[in-house]
Amino acid sequence: MKVIDLVNALGLEVFSGQAGLEKEIAGGYVSDLLSDVMGFAREGEVWVTLQTHQNVMAVASLKDLAAVILVKGFTPEPDTIEHSNEEHIPLLGTPLSTFEVAGRLYALLQHHKGVLSLES
Amino acid sequence: MIIEQTYQVRGGDFAHAGDASSKVKKLLKQLDVDPRKIKSIVIALYEAEVNIVAHAWEGIIRILIDRDHIRMVLEDKGPGIADIEQAMVEGYSTASREVREMGFGAGMGLSNIKRNTDQMEITSRVGEGTVLTMVNYF
Ligand SMILES: Nc1ncnc2c1ncn2[C@@H]1O[C@H](COP(=O)(O)OP(=O)(O)OP(=O)(O)O)[C@@H](O)[C@H]1O
Ligand SMILES: [Mg+2]
Numbered sequence: 438m439k440v441i442d443l444v445n446a447l448g449l450e451v452f453s454g455q456a457g458l459e460k461e462i463a464g465g466y467v468s469d470l471l472s473d474v475m476g477f478a479r480e481g482e483v484w485v486t487l488q489t490h491q492n493v494m495a496v497a498s499l500k501d502l503a504a505v506i507l508v509k510g511f512t513p514e515p516d517t518i519e520h521s522n523e524e525h526i527p528l529l530g531t532p533l534s535t536f537e538v539a540g541r542l543y544a545l546l547q548h549h550k551g552v553l554s555l556e557s
Numbered sequence: 558m559i560i561e562q563t564y565q566v567r568g569g570d571f572a573h574a575g576d577a578s579s580k581v582k583k584l585l586k587q588l589d590v591d592p593r594k595i596k597s598i599v600i601a602l603y604e605a606e607v608n609i610v611a612h613a614w615e616g617i618i619r620i621l622i623d624r625d626h627i628r629m630v631l632e633d634k635g636p637g638i639a640d641i642e643q644a645m646v647e648g649y650s651t652a653s654r655e656v657r658e659m660g661f662g663a664g665m666g667l668s669n670i671k672r673n674t675d676q677m678e679i680t681s682r683v684g685e686g687t688v689l690t691m692v693n694y695f
Pocket of ligand 1: 604609662668
């Protein structure tokens, strides 16, 4: 599943980083603690958080994450948007809570895995 | 082949936290270092860089890349660490409320460094500063 598929499936707002919408999603990670993400998120994952400052994009880019989803209607700060465009990492938004986004993301990824294994 | 680089880090400058780590990551990619090794190095260096920003006044990062390893020395002027053993305990943090609100201050940085380096050494003088040395083999 690509980031663009996730955007369409969950009706996410795309704040920035459009150049990265074709990236494949390897999984998801939920945390508002930057050191937790730094230590334990994996390449290609989508990061769900309520942090909106530019250090989020610094972490996302250092970790080669696929995209960042801001929850509960939070909007990014201007330098967060700038950094997301520079790094080609989509910065996405939703009015949903972390719980709901994580649940839906998980279900989508599981469903997609199931489809893939049926195809093979 | 030996490459040496230095970067300045300013305490409290969260807008540029991670810049040095990002440059070193790009350099290691250019040098064709094993991507898994780069991942570990980047985690450790970022945590060390942010610790200067979050806890110290100013610092300097010295990077030395040799044929089979990278040595990263981060020397700061700052409050220092009185009890290094305690600072190493996962979850221990003296980060300010503002810093915690940004999502830093989980007390995980030094543990991340420990887990992602082959060698790590801290020396510190209270009221003067801290020197963190990290070595990773390729
Ligand atoms: N360069 C430094 N100068 C002064 N104190 C430091 C320095 N690095 C770490 N410390 C002390 O060690 C503690 C633990 O550091 P660690 O990086 O593990 O966690 P943190 O920085 O508080 O939170 P996190 O890294 O999870 O955002 C810090 O809270 C601080 O008290
Ligand atoms: Mg830290």
